[in-house]
Amino acid sequence: MIITNQELQGKDIGDKTSRKVLVAEDKLMLVEFQFAKGSxxxxxxxxxxxxxxxxxxxxxxxxxxxxxxxxxxxxxYYAAKNVLHGVVSLEDDSVLIDVFTPIRKDFFTPDEIRTV
Structure with missing residues (x-):
């Protein structure tokens, strides 16, 4: 499966931050987060x-x-299970890519996920 980023829509998740689920399967997922400065x-x-x-x-x-x-x-960075973690964006248009295992079912909506 090949997915182009342009096919996907981001979701505003508040505090000048958006999330885009790039790809997922039952055990692994890839997510792009975009942040404004101070988010x-x-x-x-x-x-x-x-x-x-x-x-x-x-x-x-x-x-x-x-x-x-x-x-x-x-x-x-790596955040193990049960380890407190968080970020503060220091610049506008900052982007993180996160990999989760297992998948974050709470991120799923039909218009933002493609599965294998």
Whole structure:
């Protein structure tokens, strides 16, 4: 399966942030988040999901557990199950790509997901 980004619509999730589910199957999903400067990915944890993030564009203050760092284009992070994590966008038009396993069923709507 090949999906072009232009086929998909983003979803406004508040605080000047949008989410676009790029692709998913039963155990793995890829999601693009776009942030305006100052937008906050509120600290949270997942009881069943692991998450890997990659900074595509811009910069973020990222906290994972007790560690906080500034992450720029090309940097990445890992948040294990039950580990508190969150981000603050430091620039306009900042973009994160996150991989989740298993999939985040709460992200699914018919117009934003393609599955194999």
């Amino acid at each position: 906050i990915g509120v600290p949270h944890s997942h009881s069943e999901h692991e998450q890997i993030g990659y900074v595509v564009k811009g910069s973020f203050e990222i906290t994972v557990g007790s560690e906080t760092k500034i992450a720029k284009q090309g940097d990445s």
